[in-house]
Amino acid sequence: MLTEHITFLFMFVSDNVHLHMFSMKKQANGTYYTNRSFLRNFGVLMLILLTPPAAIVFWYTSQNLNGSFLELFRFFGDEGFFKAIYQIWAPVFLGSKTAWIIIAVFAVTEIVLLKILPGKIVKGPITPNGYTPVYKNNGFYSFLTTLFLFWLFGFQLKIFNPAMIYNRFGEILGALNLFSWVFCLLLYFKGIYKPSTPDSGSSGNPLFDYYWGTDLYPHIFGINVKHFTNCRFGMMSWPVLILSFAAKQYEMYGFISDSMIVSVTLQLIYVGIFFYYESGYFNTMDIQEDRAGYYIVWGVMVWIPAVYTLTSHYLVQHPVHLGYGFSAILIITGIISFYTKTSMNRQRINVRKNNGNYKIWGHTARIIKAEYKDEKGKKRESILLVDGWWRVARHFHYVGEILGALCWSLPALFHNFMPYFYVFFLTILLFHRAKRDDVKCRLKYGKYWEEYCKTVPYKVIPGIY
Ligand code: NDP
DSSP, rough: HHHHHHHHHHHHHHHHHHHHHOOOOHHHHHHHEOOOHHHHHHHHHHHHHHHHHEEEEEEEEEESSOOOOOHHHHHHHHHHHHHHHHHHGGGGTTTTTTHHHHHHHHHHHHHHHHHHOEEEEEOOOOOTTTTEEEEOHHHHHHHHHHHHHHIIIIIIIHHHHTHHHHHHHHHHHHHHHHHHHHHHHHHHHHHHHHHHHSSSSOOSSSHHHHHSBBSSOOOETEHHHHHHHHHHHIIIHHHHHHHHHHHHHHHHHHSHHHHHHHHHHHHHHHHHHHTTTTTHHSSSHHHTTTSSSSIIIIIOOOOOOIITTTTHHHTTOOOOOOOOHHHHHHHHHHHHHHHHHHHHHHHHHHHHHHTTTTEEEEEEOEEEEEEEEEEOOOOOEEEEETTTTHHOTTTTTTHHHHHHHHHHHGGTTOOGGGGGGGHHHHHHHHHHHHHHHHHHHHHHHHHHHHHHHHHHHSSTTTTTT
C-alpha cells in the first residue's frame, strides 16, 4: 500500500538521518562535518520529493475519491502514476489568490495575538552551546481568541463562510507547500550566514542542511521561528480546519453528525491542552533537538494541516451515526488518555522545576541526579525521574497520545483506512521517536541512563516494548 511505503520511507529516512546526525563531528569553527552516504542523501531527497505530493494526494482522495485508497490506486492504474499526480497537483500547485489571502490573514492574526496578548516570559532549556531561549507564554489565550474570532467573523457576523476553508483546502495546501519550500530555503541561508544563536552551522552537506536545518532557534523580526511555525501556525491551524470541516458537513446535510461532534470535540480538547501547557512543549525534542529545517518546518506547516485533520476531513462526506453510548465511551477514553499523557509530561516538568523536591502519587519522587557534559565540555546536572508514570515505561505518554488519537479516529468506523492514517503514522513516529530519544539520552547521560533503564526497562509499553 502507498501509505505503508510512505511510512516505511519515513522510518527508513529518519532512522538514517538521525544516525547521521548523531555521527556528525564538530569542527574547530563550530560547524559539523559528516561522512556522506549515498543512501542517506537518497533517503532525504526521497522524503523531500515524496511528502508534498503525499499531502496533496491525501486531500484529493478524501475530497474526490470517497476517502478510498482503492479508488486512488484505480486512478493511478488508469492514468499512470506520474500523470495522475500531475492531474491532482497541477491545479492547486500555486494555490489561489483566496488561498494566499486566507493563509496571510491567519498568519498575521496569530503574530498579532502572540505579540499583544498577555503572557509570562518563560525560559526554555539551555542549549548545548549555552543559549537559553525565551518565550511569551500566551498560547492558551491565543487558542481561545482564535476560536472566538473564527466564531465571530464566520458564524456570527458572516464576514466569511466558515466552510470556505474546506472548499479551498487543496489550494491552501498547494500554497502552504510552496511557501514552506521557500521559507526553508531562507532559513537554510539565514542559519549559515546570519544565525540567530550559537547552535547553528552547516554539516557540509547542503541537502542534509536543507532537510535538517542550520539553526536551532532562528529568529526573524524578533519572532522565534519555531515557536511561531510549530505552535501558532501548525498547531493553531488544526482547530480552525476541523471547525471549518464541521461547518461544511452542516452546509451539505443540514446537520452535524455525532461522529463529527465526538471527533472534533476530542481534537479541540487535545489542542486546548497543548496550548494550556504550551511552555511544556518548549522542553520537547521538537524544540530542543530539531533544527528549523524542512523536517520540522514543512512538517508543521503542511503535514499537520493535511494529515492530522484527515479524520474530520473524511467525516465531512461520511456522516456516521454513533449513538450516545459509543460516543460517551470514546469521549471518556479519549479524555483519560489525554490525562495520562499530560500528567506524565507535568510530572517531569514539576520535578525538575522543584529540583527533585516534589511529591508524586503521595510520596516524594524518586529521582536520579544525572551529570553530563555540554558541548563546551562544561559539567552540568539534570534530574531523571524514576517515579510516577516515568516508572511505568520510559515513554508511556506515547500510549496516551496514540489511544487519544484512536478515539477521535474511531467515529469514522471501518469503511476506509484513510481516517486511521494519522493514528497509524503517529504510532510509527512515536515508537521510532522512543528509540531515537533513547540514543540521545544514552549519549548524554551514560551510566545514569543505564541506571534508569535498569529500573524502567521498557521504552513504551511495559512488558512488550
Ligand atoms: P518527552 O517529553 O518524553 O521528552 C524526552 C526528553 O525528556 C528526553 O530527551 C530527556 O530530555 C527527558 N527525559 C527522558 N527521560 C526522563 C526521565 N526519566 N526523567 C526526566 N526527564 C527525562 O518526549 P517528546 O518530546 O517525544 O514528547 C513530548 C509530548 O509530545 C508527549 O506527550 C508526546 O506524546 C507528544 N508528541 C506528540 C506528537 C504528535 O505528532 N502528535 C509527536 C511527538 C510527541 P533531557 O535532555 O531534558 O533530559
